[in-house]
Amino acid sequence: MNPIDPITDDELILFRYRDGLDAARLADIERELSNSPALRERNAAIERTLARVDAQPVPQADADLGARLWKRLEPRLAQAGVAARRASWSDRLHSLIESMRPQRLAWSAAFALVAAVGIGFYAGRQSAPPPDATANADAMALRVLDAYVAAHLRATEGVLVTASNSGSGALLDGNRELAASLVESNRLYALAAARAGNARLADFLRQLEPVLMSLANQSDGGAVQSSEGLRDYLHATDLLFQVRATEARLDRSGDRRT
């Protein structure tokens, strides 16, 4: 039998855990332990130490720890959940916008038509009538636009509220159709607002477009989850509030112009 390398205490520690030693060295130690009383005593000392560690009192959590942890955790988890859902909504809107790009080309023809009509209207108006008549016509045109956009925003508000609060499939079906019908008019109003020099309103309406498109394309599956996501999105972006505020502002400015 070949003599084996001396066995160190460190190796006895690894032997105790049966980890970090190859099979041959484990076998050497095992054999030596049965042959050598001195090694057995060294090994027993290590075992005693570790047994005493095991005999130490186990750290005990106090009875309130779980409740205390949860109290601090709950708001953080809610916030994390909202952030995740908000991200998923933003992703959906973003991908939808990306997917609509080819169609934008087709719609641009419609925009061009509206623009041509608008330019013709303004050009024709500016050529003949006296200044007072032009001013009255401008005010009238803006009032009409405000009234139409306010009505459009009321319908949009209804769609958003229904989509975020309703779990009814039938109601959501109707809501999808309504959202689809609002997409195009939303775009035309945005264009009209831009033509009338109301960049703020035009920007706001453009901001609504992807939301309406997303609602128009909302699938049946996961409607409840979508509603929750929309609620979070609306809450995070204050979109519903902005819709209502813009609607009220348009109503007021319409009244002033009358």
Next chain:
Amino acid sequence: MLDDQARWVAKAKTGDTLAFRRLVEMNTSALFRTCVRVTGDKAIAEDAMQEAFFNAFRHLSDFDERAQFSTWLHRIAVNAALEQMRRRHRVEEALPEVENEDTFFSVTTESAPGPDRHANSAQIRRDVEAQLSRMTVLERSAFVLRHHEGQSLEDISALLSLNISACKQAIFRAVRKLRLALEPPG
């Protein structure tokens, strides 16, 4: 119990915070033991648990359900405990140079307790606590993970970002310190 955890994990993965609360309740005691052993401080352990549960919730979708949730959670908790210690500047940048056993004992024998000090268990507990507090965080973590958590040297090395040899040395030094506290020099 484990099947039960798997059920709650599946629910929690859908964003169900009540299901996650069940998981918190089921794992609080075990996680607390681990975190206290690693940090040596109940308040720090509680902060570590807070972070561990929060991180677990955020990364729940990454959890592979073929593994055990409690094992995954413990790994996160040990990392969180080490992070808490780092924030409090209690983690050493590197392990001290390896000393040979003889040197170690010659340096520390002066503070080793005599047989009379081991007369009662309360004194033993105080000696163990004193030695545990003298361990570096890495020594204590490596020892806790190997001895109490039953993790392999390979896993511990990965968790503590050490090579296997440094990981072994950390455990050896921890056991030597404990022997000093518990075994009166002969």
